[in-house]
Amino acid sequence: MVMEKALEVLVIGGNRYVGKRLLARLLADGHHVTVLNRGSSPPPAGVEHVVADRDDERSLTGALGSRVFDVVVDQVCYTPRQAALARRVFSGRTRRYVMTSTVEVYEYEDSPALVREEAVDPATVTVDLRLPWDDPAFLEANYGEGKRQAEAVLAADGPALSYTAVRVAHVLGGNDDFTGRLAHYAERMRTGEPIAVPVVNRPATYVHVEEIARFLAWAAGEDFTGPVNAASHGTLTTEELCEAVAAHVPGGRAVFRSVEVGEVSPFSFRRSYGMDNARAARLGFTFTDARQWLPRAVAETLGKGD
Template structure:
């Protein structure tokens, strides 16, 4: 499909879940799409495949050659080292760099009010490139910090690499949700096993897998910079999630076990995880209401969709 304002877009990563939906959406909208990964998963038809290790600057520049892009969407930037490498490689090679960040950058914020982007200003975040970012155990336990510092590296570069960091809410939906979090609830509801939740269990904002793909595709055509929250309207509680799951488990009923300390079930939180989406709305993106798509998301994930 030809498109008058077709963009030349590079997606780094994007092999699964909302990344692959983003790639398909951009392609179907008529944009020229290239995907860069380590070669383990080929992109769909009609998409250029570049094979490289994004952590190896020589490998990355070799795969890119002389290519330039209107937009780069980096789905797999988790650390300040990776952000620094991206800054070196893509400054002058793209007009816009879109990093998928996370609600976890707000892990130290604890307010019943929905949090706005300015609560974590990347320009004020301290960067430590010497931390053991290459250690998978360290990285997993410092996921939010890695994303925060990656944003900070990009913010420090100023106009050399115009960027936005899309802070993504918890994602639900699709028949390929690899996290197993809703399946966790379905199994406990089916067996009657108690679901561990904090004594004070806080709600969170969410976004449907197709909606975040649509948001990222939209962002590739915009010019705004800096952090932006991506979340559907409204918060959801663990109880609401389990009620939606129980509708697909015959005779099922959620039994909750509040705990003061120790491990709790996924999507149950000791602090609020709600993001304010006002900035994205003012920029022109229309979010759906989480309660409207929740039943469909649960049906998709549990294999009960139409």
């Protein structure tokens, strides 16, 4: 059921890339929006600002005061500790909690078929709060596991939030893509250096930055729970990405080098990262086809004539 009234929405994080587009969509939909961050950058006009450290429970509860929300969209929940803190702080303070998760939760589900949500059931995931989740190196090396355990905390029995975990595919597009992944391909083509790929290079699903912002804004107004995959239709290969990049590099041509072990280029995968988006479709969201928006996404990121 879609809520038609204006919502009180809190977005945790979200001042760049996907987040800033999410804020713009929520405002355009007529919702009252508050953003919570550490104060490193102000939110756009029309958005209320709460400054707090989301990892400090006292700071968070003090800054929120008596505020209550219809929906909380958490863009920066990476660990089970953060999820546990969110359960304590937001239970009774919001009717719905939307966590942005990731395709990386499926890192052990290597299958040529598009993976469905039930492949990773948060209720069956073991949570270990003793692991060094505050260590940036550990967290980076265990990104998928951190998201899996965060989902598991939200799905645990007992007094809890009504939550959904949006498992986001690899995001492309926008002139503010800070990852440099497509630029990596462009630079290799300019210099003639080979692009390292696995011997068996698997395809993946992707989503345009505007589309995932649209999905998150839509999900905020829905009432479904549990995990949901968010990916455009169709998989893309490294070769297809490079073909789109080559159009923006004078004389651009991709030269690939297969490696059995060691580091490979961005968006080159030894395992499949394809997600089935059928649940989102049944719930009422219509995704676009990745091949239709790919040329535009590359043009946005690299800039015409690069």
